[in-house]
Amino acid sequence: MPADLEPLHAAGRASLYPDRIKITVGMATCGLAAGADAVYEALSQRIKQRELDAVLVGTGCIGFCQQEPLVDVRLPGQGRVIYTQMTRPRARALVDHLAQTGTLPVDRAWAVIDQEESLVEDRVERFSRLPELSGVPAYSQQPFFASQRKIVLRNCGFVDPASCEEYVARGGYRALAGVLSEMTPQQVIDEVTRSGLRGRGGGGFSAGRKWQVARDVPGETKYVICNGDEGDPGAYMDRTVLESDPHSVIEGVIIGAYAIGAHQGYAYVRDEYPLAVERLTNALAQAEAHGLLGENILGSGFNFRLDLVRGAGAFVCGEETAMISSIEGGSGEPRPKPPYPAVAGLWGRPTVINNVKTFSTVPVIMARGGDWYAAVGAPGNTGTVVFSLVGQIANTGLVEVPLGMTLNDLLEGIGGGSGNGRAIKAVQTGGPSGGCLPARLFDMRITYEEMTSAGSIMGSGGMVVLDESACMVDVARYFLDFTTVESCGKCTACREGTGHLRAILTRITQGQGTPDDLALMEEVGQAVKAGSLCGLGQTAPNPALSTLRYFRDEYEAHVIEHRCPAGKCPVGA
Amino acid sequence: MLPSQQYRQPDAGGVLAALHQVNMRYGYLPQDEVRQVAIELGVPLSQVFSAATFYASFSFTPVGRHKLQVCEGTACYVKGAPALMGHLQAELGVAPDQTTEDMTFTLKRVRCVGSCGLAPVVRVDNETFGRLTHSDLGIILDKYR
Ligand SMILES: Cc1cc2nc3c(=O)[nH]c(=O)nc-3n(C[C@H](O)[C@H](O)[C@H](O)COP(=O)(O)O)c2cc1C
Ligand code: FES
Numbered sequence: 001m002p003a004d005l006e007p008l009h010a011a012g013r014a015s016l017y018p019d020r021i022k023i024t025v026g027m028a029t030c031g032l033a034a035g036a037d038a039v040y041e042a043l044s045q046r047i048k049q050r051e052l053d054a055v056l057v058g059t060g061c062i063g064f065c066q067q068e069p070l071v072d073v074r075l076p077g078q079g080r081v082i083y084t085q086m087t088r089p090r091a092r093a094l095v096d097h098l099a100q101t102g103t104l105p106v107d108r109a110w111a112v113i114d115q116e117e118s119l120v121e122d123r124v125e126r127f128s129r130l131p132e133l134s135g136v137p138a139y140s141q142q143p144f145f146a147s148q149r150k151i152v153l154r155n156c157g158f159v160d161p162a163s164c165e166e167y168v169a170r171g172g173y174r175a176l177a178g179v180l181s182e183m184t185p186q187q188v189i190d191e192v193t194r195s196g197l198r199g200r201g202g203g204g205f206s207a208g209r210k211w212q213v214a215r216d217v218p219g220e221t222k223y224v225i226c227n228g229d230e231g232d233p234g235a236y237m238d239r240t241v242l243e244s245d246p247h248s249v250i251e252g253v254i255i256g257a258y259a260i261g262a263h264q265g266y267a268y269v270r271d272e273y274p275l276a277v278e279r280l281t282n283a284l285a286q287a288e289a290h291g292l293l294g295e296n297i298l299g300s301g302f303n304f305r306l307d308l309v310r311g312a313g314a315f316v317c318g319e320e321t322a323m324i325s326s327i328e329g330g331s332g333e334p335r336p337k338p339p340y341p342a343v344a345g346l347w348g349r350p351t352v353i354n355n356v357k358t359f360s361t362v363p364v365i366m367a368r369g370g371d372w373y374a375a376v377g378a379p380g381n382t383g384t385v386v387f388s389l390v391g392q393i394a395n396t397g398l399v400e401v402p403l404g405m406t407l408n409d410l411l412e413g414i415g416g417g418s419g420n421g422r423a424i425k426a427v428q429t430g431g432p433s434g435g436c437l438p439a440r441l442f443d444m445r446i447t448y449e450e451m452t453s454a455g456s457i458m459g460s461g462g463m464v465v466l467d468e469s470a471c472m473v474d475v476a477r478y479f480l481d482f483t484t485v486e487s488c489g490k491c492t493a494c495r496e497g498t499g500h501l502r503a504i505l506t507r508i509t510q511g512q513g514t515p516d517d518l519a520l521m522e523e524v525g526q527a528v529k530a531g532s533l534c535g536l537g538q539t540a541p542n543p544a545l546s547t548l549r550y551f552r553d554e555y556e557a558h559v560i561e562h563r564c565p566a567g568k569c570p571v572g573a
Numbered sequence: 574m575l576p577s578q579q580y581r582q583p584d585a586g587g588v589l590a591a592l593h594q595v596n597m598r599y600g601y602l603p604q605d606e607v608r609q610v611a612i613e614l615g616v617p618l619s620q621v622f623s624a625a626t627f628y629a630s631f632s633f634t635p636v637g638r639h640k641l642q643v644c645e646g647t648a649c650y651v652k653g654a655p656a657l658m659g660h661l662q663a664e665l666g667v668a669p670d671q672t673t674e675d676m677t678f679t680l681k682r683v684r685c686v687g688s689c690g691l692a693p694v695v696r697v698d699n700e701t702f703g704r705l706t707h708s709d710l711g712i713i714l715d716k717y718r
Contacts (some may be wrong), residue, residue, distance in 0.1 A: 065690025233646030
């Protein structure tokens, strides 16, 4: 290990695995929304009252939103035990049990983490468990986690996001140190290309190829931008990573900057994520304080600054050229491509823009090698993808699976089905740019190509599950309403076309549609796709077109019989 | 200048950051302050105004003491957000983007605050409440009244 990191590593291990009882509360935005702060308070008071020798800390999110608030307890030398659905009384009872018996209660113990993998260091640490807990399932055997493969989410819920030390103790910044001391920028790019990593913001473009383009364009001044705008409704992958493991993103961005020869970067985070902004700001300051950002990083002679830019509530700013306009100092209007940002981006300079998850994957690739990463997932679709599994699904949460898994395995195996007795009818992926895939296609594999050819897109990872109670026409109307509002208005096709589609869909849901409207919708949809300036308009018709393709019968019921099969729409009104 | 700073554009993200600052202080953008931003940054007034109007986070009219955001993102939408919104509108007597007469709440719709796993979700200022039912709403409102 590089000498600079040694003290951090030691301090991080001491706080990760203290010689006292450690109680951890999942306190990302979702945990807080479920009441984690009240649970934290109750624990804190009771620990004081009972004079229990324990450390209490807040951590990020392990992704199991359904069971929030989550509390973990670790006795020295033992595996962490996860307690689910905690409340104030349960929190107090937990402390009482610990104080009275020195052991852990079995009641509400959902799983034991008896091994922890440090992916970057290629090391697995095993822990024992109390005999009383022998009947509690291992974390790795709980169906929700069993078939997940955590690469992006490797530290989420395992480290305190406010602690740079804990990140380092799980192998953090080691990849950066190796890159700066042993690799040329070209070697870095070659490794990323070999890994097959594709952009996780939705487009799926090869990260290595994009970096190569930016590196090859002559010029002194280049930029990197980390896209943390995450505008798709129903998606919170990037928020979770930024809130739960901000240093993994920073490390990836620095490696990217070194590879293309950039000395300045920007991390753009959407305004709706105040906690992510706060934690990233804090992590940036720590990285600077420890010589991981700024001058002469880790003594290598490489200089790089990274500044945070806070968005202001505009969906289109997630699109790369709009984001560039927004950073340059004004409204976020997109520009025509080419030129691509990698050739001429921020202030006309070569600029690499990648998604939060793309960057946070990079340190693992550098540490374990491109070939290692390429062996995960499917050929051409290597590695993992993170989904936020939400809507009408039993186990809502954030899951990371190898690419190539079938939708069925994701929805039934991990998600546990709808959980409400109704059948799942469709999943909506890719947000307003994506589409709806019907249940009869659920044996398809999750790859960029298969999702696209089925009429949706991989997207950045939002997956909204819809059961029989959802009306697909209403869902399409919902998204066209979204894109009509969010269209920046610069180009006519998108500005007028999305509004036109919204009007048709609204009239259908109100029982005033005619059979001709369906053909009209298709025609307008194709025109908007072909005529729009940026990806927003080019993909905005997808929710309408894909529902029309797979759920034509529902549309027909609305326009011919003036009936909404799901009973959602005011067709008779 | 430090070597790492020579590639830095001092005005990067500057307009946004300045508008955020004004917005944080007043809760909205008073016109005089927006003019001041343009002067201080040496940026044309038209550019600052067009940015200020472009983003949903900014408003030119005064807002209530608390920003009450109802999430109408996809997950919340399918889990009953429209009903929650209807309930709040009736309870407060305002439509989205309006402020209650006593200036306590400004009602806003937002499309996803990223707590979709706990849909439906309401956010008051920076505090997020999940898995809401109608009966929870009264308790939340009382907390801020
Ligand atoms: C309307 C629109 C919205 C987008 N929003 C996002 C977003 O929120 N986050 C993101 O990473 N990419 C978003 N993208 C894709 C970006 O333009 C860009 O392709 C991406 O940031 C590249 O990073 P990647 O290669 O790592 O995916 C959006 C694209 C469009 C057309
Ligand atoms: S859809 Fe409401 S929080 Fe995401």
